[in-house]
Amino acid sequence: MIALSMRLLRLGGRRAWSAAGLVGAGVAVATTLLAVALGALHGLDARESRTGWRTPAAASPEETPMALLRARTDQVAGRALEQIDLVDPRPDAAPPPGLPRMPLVGELWVSPALADLLRTLPAGELADRYPTATPAGVLGEAGLTRPDELVAVVGRPAGDPVLTAPGPSDVVPVGSFDRTEADTTVAGIYRQLTYVAVALMVVPIASLLGASARLTAARRVERLATLRLLGASTRQVTVTAVAEVTAVATVAAVVGVAAQWLLAPALAHISIAGGGWFAADLRPSPLVSVAIVAGVAVLATGAAIGGLRQVVVSPLGVARRQQPQHARLIRLLGLVGGLAVFWIAIVASQGGPAAVAGLIFGVGVLALFGSVSLIGPLIVRVLGRSMTGRARSVPALLAGRRLLDDPKGAFRPLAGLTLAVFVAGFLAPLTTVIAGEVGADDGVLVLQAPAAQADRVAAAASARLATLGVAARIGPVTAAGGPGGTAETGVSAETGVSAETGVSAETGTTAASGPASPGNPGNPDGSGARGTEDIVAVPVLPENPADRDRVRTALAPLTPGSLVLTRAEADDEEIVLVEDLRRGTLVVLVATFLIAATATGTAAAARVLDHRRPLRLLRLAGTPLAMLDRARWAETVLPLLVLGGVALALGLLCASPFASAVLVFSPSGLGLLGGVLVAGVALVAATSAASRPLLRSVTAGPGRED
Incomplete structure (x- = not known):
């Protein structure tokens, strides 16, 4: 039967090859994105394995x-x-x-x-x-x-x-560079965030795989039903149906993994944690690559089997179109279960080990994702009933009946966009929080010196910079800020007392005591890096920003062993993390929409093929093609808006542990959601236009059934 399936594919002509090409393109895109996400995890592990010696x-x-x-x-x-x-x-x-x-x-x-x-x-x-x-x-x-x-x-x-x-x-x-500290550094934070990013893309990718597999199933469902009526067994029909999808999906998955390997040098230029990557780090290991291909093939096979279930059970039902796909109220239990799993994941991630917090939270995200997919067809069914009862035009009536008769099929073209709105709802309030975390660099370099030597250090700094011909403003002395400190370090030509720190510029003393940090050993015996002296800051502001490196290099010997940095430079690791979060939200959102666009187009084509006979009969009865197009538009826009609202609410719930939902009304949040809405409607319009030739093809005369 496998040979028969491959023969049918090979001799199926242009339509068969076109459908197989669409399936392969969808699977290849999904596989490439999945490999990119897993490659990032591999890259983080490779980075840490090479640099763990710095934190022994x-x-x-x-x-x-x-x-x-x-x-x-x-x-x-x-x-x-x-x-x-x-x-x-x-x-x-x-x-x-x-x-x-x-x-x-x-x-x-x-x-x-x-x-x-x-x-x-x-x-x-x-x-x-x-x-x-x-x-x-x-x-x-x-x-x-x-x-x-x-x-x-x-x-x-x-x-x-x-x-x-x-x-x-x-x-x-x-003791040894082979023994490193546990994963509690920023590298661990990046890994946890990558887990969440992978979770945000897994369900849309699975949706894309399902849509791609169903495209072939829709094309061949009647031919397989005919084989069933001619005496083929359930196993034979199943093997015939699945073999083509599995073969195409496997080849496409290999292409997707290969594409990721070829794209690795380009992806290596994406700056994460302060810079790019070694290209080899971004390529998953051969074992992981094989697992990706196998997993994609299994998902595609499962989707094909699910799409052909009615053929296996009742071929006459296929021929007579007597099996509408119902969506039952029991799906609401899926929403309840998803919310329960999400709550458990939040509690577990907050109280559990930091090394798996992101992974646990990702499970909660997947649970909410699954809830959206479960209740989507039910919402479509309710909307179909409402549209049918209130229809005042032929397109509205056609749209309502199609939604009511096949809510699952109507939801599939919208699933990718719905999940994209979920991701946007999750990221919108976070973008506001991230935007508020990045501060400007004021250019003030800080020399940290013992309080008793602050005046001497300031005078020596002034003399040294004058010798070099570098213009800079120095003082007043303040409590230690910048690197390792918390106080403000303003620069002023005047002398006096700093209101923020209570430090006198005249005496160079501080009211606060600075005991040694017990976890910050600096003496040879490990007794503490700061010692017992109070540390104060001597701010230096070069008038020409281009002189900053000259100033820091010239003044470093005045406070031996210290680094001369601005406050922003001292917090560079945190600032880079915030910038990476901002960049990561954009990458995840773009990737999700790329998946959604591919899934929407593929599912829309499969839906046209699913309904080719009633569409053809409507055309033969005199229904204009433009009216069928308006009916398709009507059955898409209203469900998309309602489903988008539900997905947005769940996305905001998902973001609630990190940011308040009211932040979605900030300019950055509204801009993100507005962009998602515009992009979603534009994507629906583009998909409708792209599938119009297919609609014309399947409704133009008796033609072939596949």
């Missing part, structure tokens, strides 16, 4: 550490520079990934991108920050996050000031 687990008290490590983020040329200081490194110890040996005291190892900057930038902007201007070597890919990452690994002597310099990062005694 502390050596046990019984171990002799191979070095004291402190990882911090500096800035140069407007880019983040990861600086890894290894204090008192043991030359015979196993080196971190990417290095052939442990750096010696006074040595500098850099990434390829930083090596290029050292060659191109003046020494006063970069090289003078390090013990030597000539790197001992270049880090390999095994120790880098991405090709363009800026990384400096510096060997420091025992007791170096970097151990006690103020800042938010810890000094860790390293």
